[in-house]
Amino acid sequence: MASADKQTFEKGAIVSADSASLIALAAEVAKHDEKFQRVKGVKGGVKIPRSVKKPTVWQRQNTGLLGRRKRHDTSSTSFPEDSEEAQSARRATLERKAKMYEMLKRSGGEDIPDHLREELLVEFDDPWRGHGKRIHNPANPFPVFRNQDAIDKEEWIKDATGEMVRAAGRSLGGPGYSQANSVRHYDNTTERRARGVGFYAFSQDEEERARQMRELLEMRTQTETSRSKHRTLKDKRREEIEARKILIRQKQLKSLASTVAS
Template identity: 30%
Template sequence: MAHATKSKAKGISASSFLDLKAELAKKEGEFSRNAASGKKLSKPEKKPTVWARKNKGVNNRAARDIELEAVSKPTLESARAALERKAKIYDKLRKGKSGGLSEKQFDALLVDFDYKPPEWEDDEDDIDESLTVPRAPNDDSDPIIEYEDEFGRVRTAPRSEVPRELLPGARTEEVDEDEDIIIRNPVNHFPIYTPSADRVAEIEKMHAEENNPLGVHYDATSEVRAKGAGFYQFSGDEETRQRQMEELRAAREETQATRQGQGAVDASVEGMVAGGSSAGEGVGKGVEKRKREIEERRRKIEAKRRKLKGEPAIADDPTMTTTAVRKDEEETAVFVAGAPEPEPDTAPDPFAAFESQQVTEKNRSRGKGKGRSDEADAFLASLENDILNRKKGK
């Protein structure tokens, strides 16, 4: 080890070691001072992150922008020079000079340079009012005159303060066509329109009852919409309308007679029907339907009871009605005076007979299955006894 260390340190002098040691002591002193003062150590800069990197071509684009600005700078300077030249021309025109423009160019201008608004002036340029000589009241430029006001009074005032319509000779110069309708002063009374006797008679005739009949019927042409399949447009004339209604009524009666002759069945009406002789018929049909529903319910209950007991179904007997069913009929059925009672339904119910037959077949199949299971149980029991006896014999 000693030989290797000596061989490595062979080319290093003692002064180099002393310099290195002094530099190390210096850095340690700086570190201790910085730590005591609370200063942070400067760390070497790291590699910039993705977010800190610049996009590619940023410098090239910046240089290109500088070149474009340099190109556009002469354009701005030329525009500024043109505006200054125009400003000089406008200033000359405002002062009343030609400004180098021809008559056509001057007429085509959109600005009236002859009109000059009052400019702001400093107080130092004001003229002393004490130096101005006041004019006499009877100055020729604004004399005092007499005039008659709207109330007929004669008054005196400077001409500049007299209203234009009250100046002497103003009315005699020219008569205005709209003089009667112009309101010059506040008016508290306005004329009211009063129709003449002829106009009143015309209005009364227009609104008379014979010209506006009350029996106005519905007009389908006033509505733009689809009408129903049974829609019929009657005429606006009363006589034609009545004739059409009679024809429609006759066609309806003919249809009803044809249906009755062929034995057609009308649809049953449920519930109450308003007015007429058909009201009793509608209620009677409703009662008959209710009684049929009760009878059907009674048959279903009887069939279920027989099915549970395993009894065969029999034909329904209209006389075999229980007291409960009769009581139910009496409580729920609404009888109308004079309504015919429905005839008893003596025909057997095929659905109840078929259902009872199916129940009987199911019961028979259940009995056969039970006998088979009993035979199997007996065989297994005998087999078990034989096995036990053999074990005991051994």
């Protein structure tokens, strides 16, 4: 029996099947085909809903910015700003202001007509308004206002650029102020950083600093002496090489002349 079944299912053999088996096979194929079409959504099947990912911080829109943009668009459309008359009016205003500031740049604020002076925001007669009315104190965060009488008594002159400045020669820091006292020298002890190879820290003691300076001068003299000596030896070596080249060239010419003569 086993040999008969083996012969029945050999390669190329025809297997006999009844109608019930074929119907069951067709139903199974149709079932799998319908499932496949439903998953792919080809024949109007329901697609599998995908989970909506939460947008990241970089993808979110600023609600305040969007609202402000909408209000700006609404307000800009309510006025005829894009009309030719508005554009020409703005252009005329800009040209008038450009001419005014060009006049101010050339004259320095002296030859200004009265009808234009009223439109300016700069008081040329009161230079203290734009030159140091406030004094800033680092210890006090609030500005300290100077006395108006002291400001009026100050002498103002016009510098090379045409601006009004305080007269030179006035004491800047009080009666005991000196320009030499305000010079701040370099102090390597106040810094915490890695310095280069060429950095040399001098001593704070005057005698020790003088000794260090003498040592540096001696080292410089030795370096210059050795450098000049090396340069002399190098030049001498170059001269010997040039003389040897000339001698070899003469021997070659003599050998060539004897060869031609023979």
